[in-house]
Amino acid sequence: MRIVSNTSPLIGLAKIDCLSILRDIASEVLIPPMVHRELLGKVGIESERIDKALNDFIHVADLRLSDLGNKEVLADLDEGEKQAIALASICSGDVLLLLDDRAGRLVAGKLNIPTTGLIGILLLAKEKGIIEKIGPLLDEIRNQGYWLSDKVVDAPRQLAGEK
Numbered sequence: 001m002r003i004v005s006n007t008s009p010l011i012g013l014a015k016i017d018c019l020s021i022l023r024d025i026a027s028e029v030l031i032p033p034m035v036h037r038e039l040l041g042k043v044g045i046e047s048e049r050i051d052k053a054l055n056d057f058i059h060v061a062d063l064r065l066s067d068l069g070n071k072e073v074l075a076d077l078d079e080g081e082k083q084a085i086a087l088a089s090i091c092s093g094d095v096l097l098l099l100d101d102r103a104g105r106l107v108a109g110k111l112n113i114p115t116t117g118l119i120g121i122l123l124l125a126k127e128k129g130i131i132e133k134i135g136p137l138l139d140e141i142r143n144q145g146y147w148l149s150d151k152v153v154d155a156p157r158q159l160a161g162e163k
Contacts, residue, residue, distance in 0.1 A: 001094040002026055002027060002028045002029075002091050002093065002094065002095045003022055003025065003026040003030070003098055004030045004031070004084055004088040004091060004095060004096070004097050005030070005035065006081055006084040006100070006104065007038040007039060008101070009098045009117060009118040010039060010050065010053075011046055011146075012141055013118065014046035014050050015045075015141060016141050017049055018122075019049055019053040019058075020053075021122070021131065023053075023056070023057040024125070024130045025130065029057055030058075030061045030087060031059070032060070032061060032083030032086070032087045033060060033063055033083065034080045034083045035080045035083065036060045038080050039054070063083055063086060063087055077101075077104050081107075084097060084104070085099075089111055089113055096115070097114065097115040098115075098116060098118075098121060099115050099116075099117065100117040100118055105117070118141075119138070119148075119156045122134045122137055122138070123159060123160060133160070133162055134157065135163075138153045138156065138157070
């Protein structure tokens with residue numbers, strides 16, 4: 001499976017030093033050029049982790065403006081989301097779009113692109129035995145300044161059998 005990612009899930013995983021989960025789940029991790037630019041603008045401890053992943057297993061894919069396809073459907077999204085959805089739409093085979101933004105996920109759903117978010121990746125990693133528990137990781141994400149509501153944190157803990 002290929003994973004195409006938007007910016008925020010990568011930042012969240014970097015904050016808790018778990019970007020390697022993506023390498024363990026996917027055969028290939030791709031980002032579009034705008035997501036790459038957004039990641040390069042990060043500062044703090046996550047920036048070093050992102051740089052390392054970019055040099056190791058996260059690859060920037062070429063994307064032409066013509067790949068953006070149905071521009072009307074994408075009109076209200078930011079450029080990174082547009083490009084991530086466009087990239088996922090042109091990938092052949094099994095692809096999963098990693099995207100936290102609700103509006104972007106709705107658009108991806110209309111285009112029949114399978115999506116998950118940061119928490120969904122953590123649940124998948126637990127299911128595959130890559131991580132033992134998601135609860136401590138969710139707590140750490142919050143401690144690192146990544147905003148998650150109590151409701152958003154409680155539901156995956158229940159799904160993972162940790163509550």
